């Protein structure tokens with residue numbers, strides 16, 4: 001099922017700058033792996049709360065209100081992440097939070113080995129490379145399958161030993177656009193190393209599919225506000241009760257499970273709650289009779305609707321729309337990863353023969369289509385080098401994109417590909 005044009009218009013109206021870049025003018029936004037459109041409600045709540053002069057922890061009514069907003073924000077984070085236990089907290093960014101989780105897990109872990117995969121973002125592997133040797137551990141990255149561009153149990157299994165202290169998993173790659181089976185990998189890890197701390201980078205995945213921490217058997221999960229319809233300058237981390245109670249940096253005397261450091265930015269919690277309310281609305285609108293559904297069920301319904309809408313956009317990118325051939329049909333275009341894959345989540349990366357991908361991104365920009373180039377720099381080399389790709393164009397969609405926008409992108413690609 002895909003959204004009706006009228007419903008899509010209503011959805012787009014809930015976001016800022018859906019059609020028009022505030023600097024460039026009219027444009028189609030296929031940079032959703034670099035960020036996402038921002039919900040108007042998230043901006044409104046941010047402005048409202050940032051204006052409060054009061055601090056938390058006072059007896060005055062304003063302070064109590066702020067603390068209620070924060071408590072609601074925490075509850076909404078656990079709701080969206082599908083976590084009935086553990087702790088959630090806000091940090092500077094996804095990178096900062098993953099670094100903190102990895103570092104503390106390594107020092108709290110028992111064993112001599114840390115593993116991750118070459119599909120990962122530097123946010124996890126940089127922290128593992130730095131802290132594993134300092135803790136006297138060895139760090140190993142398993143290869144991903146270069147055909148499917150996915151990492152799974154088959155790649156992790158040979159590296160597993162009972163001596164494994166920490167493992168990291170990326171939920172979805174911001175380079176290939178593929179999501180992985182976190183629950184299966186985590187179960188395999190636990191079968192060999194039951195006490196291993198498992199940390200998951202959910203930053204690319206969270207806006208494109210369901211997050212169900214209760215089902216994963218993991219110890220850490222991180223998302224970023226600006227990638228999830230909210231705003232920059234905060235990320236959200238969840239830690240299991242076990243990791244929450246492991247030694248970590250704290251104010252002396254704080255309760256053992258607390259990971260929050262210092263005064264909270266209430267506006268970030270409020271912005272996150274605005275995202276959760278939006279997803280509940282989307283879930284209700286996408287369901288025939290939503291009256292009996294719980295908040296969590298509405299969020300799961302939204303995730304399903306997002307997934308099927310994004311699949312339609314990927315199909316349009318791959319197999320064409322508006323009479324234009326798609327990326328999978330053009331002789332001079334090479335798609336990164338399989339054209340058909342159940343792992344693909346709203347994104348297609350590609351190259352055009354005879355064209356530098358950075359130039360293609362500029363051409364698309366000139367035609368009012370925002371994409372991004374991924375190249376072998378310190379962000380993406382880990383994924384692109386094993387694929388033997390120097391650089392590629394990344395077109396990353398979200399559920400609010402339209403087939404007309406895909407057509408606009410394909411018009412430029414068809415021109416450059418010479419068809």
Ligand SMILES: Cc1ncc(COP(=O)(O)O)c(C=O)c1O
Nearest residue numbers: 093094095121123174203204224
């Ligand atoms: C998978 C993944 N992990 C980590 C990050 C870093 O997140 P942040 O920008 O919040 O530090 C990104 C950002 O692109 C990402 O896509």
